[in-house]
Amino acid sequence: MDLIEELSWRGLIQDMTPGMAELLHQQTVKGYIGFDPTADSLHIGSLLPLILLVHLQRSGHHPIAVVGGGTGRIGDPSGKSVERTLLDEQTLQYNLSRIEQQIKHILQKAGKPYTIVNNDEWFKEMKFIDFARDIGKHITVNYMMAKESVKKRLESGLSFTEFTYQLMQAYDFYYLFTHYDCQLQMGGADQWGNITTGIELIRKLTGKEAYAFTCPLLTRTDGSKFGKSESGENIWLDPQKTSPYQFYQFWINLTDADAEKMIKIFTFLNQEEIDLLIDSHRQQPDKRILQKKLAEEVTRFVHGDEGLQQAIETTSKLFGKTTDVLPDESELKTMEGVERMVLPYADHHVELLTLLTEKTKIFPSRGEARRMIQNGGLYLNKQKVMDTSKNIHHEDLLYGKYLLIQKGKKHYYLIEFT
Numbered sequence: 001m002d003l004i005e006e007l008s009w010r011g012l013i014q015d016m017t018p019g020m021a022e023l024l025h026q027q028t029v030k031g032y033i034g035f036d037p038t039a040d041s042l043h044i045g046s047l048l049p050l051i052l053l054v055h056l057q058r059s060g061h062h063p064i065a066v067v068g069g070g071t072g073r074i075g076d077p078s079g080k081s082v083e084r085t086l087l088d089e090q091t092l093q094y095n096l097s098r099i100e101q102q103i104k105h106i107l108q109k110a111g112k113p114y115t116i117v118n119n120d121e122w123f124k125e126m127k128f129i130d131f132a133r134d135i136g137k138h139i140t141v142n143y144m145m146a147k148e149s150v151k152k153r154l155e156s157g158l159s160f161t162e163f164t165y166q167l168m169q170a171y172d173f174y175y176l177f178t179h180y181d182c183q184l185q186m187g188g189a190d191q192w193g194n195i196t197t198g199i200e201l202i203r204k205l206t207g208k209e210a211y212a213f214t215c216p217l218l219t220r221t222d223g224s225k226f227g228k229s230e231s232g233e234n235i236w237l238d239p240q241k242t243s244p245y246q247f248y249q250f251w252i253n254l255t256d257a258d259a260e261k262m263i264k265i266f267t268f269l270n271q272e273e274i275d276l277l278i279d280s281h282r283q284q285p286d287k288r289i290l291q292k293k294l295a296e297e298v299t300r301f302v303h304g305d306e307g308l309q310q311a312i313e314t315t316s317k318l319f320g321k322t323t324d325v326l327p328d329e330s331e332l333k334t335m336e337g338v339e340r341m342v343l344p345y346a347d348h349h350v351e352l353l354t355l356l357t358e359k360t361k362i363f364p365s366r367g368e369a370r371r372m373i374q375n376g377g378l379y380l381n382k383q384k385v386m387d388t389s390k391n392i393h394h395e396d397l398l399y400g401k402y403l404l405i406q407k408g409k410k411h412y413y414l415i416e417f418t
Contacts, residue, residue, distance in 0.1 A: 003059040009271060010264040012052065014189045016213040017199065023183065023211055024061070031056050031184030032064035032176055034169065035103065037072045037095035041238035042102050044227040047302070048218060050106050051266065052186050057110050064182055065103045066172060067096055069120030074165050102237050115180070122175045135171055138204045139197060147193030166194050173198030177210055185212045221257040237302055243334050244303045248311035251295035252288070256281065259290040267297040326382060329399045338412040348397060348417045352390040362405065362413055372407065379406035
């Protein structure tokens with residue numbers, strides 16, 4: 001299937017300008033996506049536009065990633081309810097260098113041409129009066145006010161600084177069109193207004209047509225925003241901010257419905273492979289075939305074989321059946337899919353049933369906790385507990401202060417005594 005058909009099947013097309021599909025059929029196209037340096041790492045939300053660039057690259061076209069050394073000084077109001085905090089120059093430059101490294105790491109994997117460019121290249125020498133006269137003259141305020149990203153902010157307030165962002169992004173597209181022969185801009189659905197302003201500017205200044213498509217904003221099947229851990233933290237691409245293990249566990253812990261949706265979006269497996277995986281998973285959902293394959297593919301894509309192996313080894317230590325290999329203390333501190341509790345140190349010397357009920361509420365009653373132990377469904381530090389009268393002692397604690405409790409097959413608790 002061609003690029004547009006494949007992206008449509010994967011659920012990656014929301015809006016598209018007329019003639020887009022024909023253009024991609026007829027010639028090699030240069031297409032771009034912008035990345036502003038709002039943090040020192042990209043996150044899962046930024047991974048999706050990177051994947052769009054890779055799809056473009058794998059289809060024989062030329063991807064361009066624009067890092068926003070210029071626009072990053074302003075901040076895009078799209079999708080935001082309040083004004084962004086402006087970055088100081090040192091932070092801006094550091095963030096730029098970090099995300100540029102991450103983009104390069106992804107785009108060089110295919111071994112095909114790509115371009116990374118900083119839009120400070122054309123903004124740093126531009127004078128405000130020249131921008132207002134030569135560019136602002138061609139786009140009316142009425143046109144800019146009609147954009148959804150602007151209308152949504154009018155009630156809460158939109159500064160002139162952020163209002164100009166739309167025109168700056170439009171100029172990005174115009175500059176790339178005239179200097180890099182870039183005919184296509186891609187982005188998330190919230191970028192449609194900014195992108196079409198760029199198309200309008202190109203039309204007015206050159207009399208030529210430019211093209212665009214957007215992908216839907218990432219949401220879970222229940223409609224909630226996708227890309228954060230259970231604790232509400234961003235899932236970063238930087239392994240120092242989100243370890244390969246945490247990254248891997250994020251995908252492992254997706255629901256079946258989310259895994260079916262995300263394996264199409266975040267992997268390059270073909271339709272036949274994905275259909276087979278979905279069928280196998282539906283026949284044996286308890287084996288979590290989809291989640292494991294999704295976690296494997298995306299972790300390898302972002303962190304390489306070494307990062308994937310590290311994530312699998314840590315996962316095995318925590319959740320595998322082997323009882324003689326336990327996680328080290330740093331791994332315990334980064335576990336996901338585990339409910340954490342903190343208790344006074346004195347509480348570690350207590351009857352197990354009391355700990356499981358009165359102290360932690362892991363079980364609603366002593367009777368239920370007792371039945372779970374008698375049925376072989378309770379593990380303490382990966383060791384099956386069979387004695388309902390067991391007492392907890394200091395020697396039961398990992399590293400002198402932790403208890404890792406498993407209740408049944410899926411419920412894990414980490415108690416830290418402080």
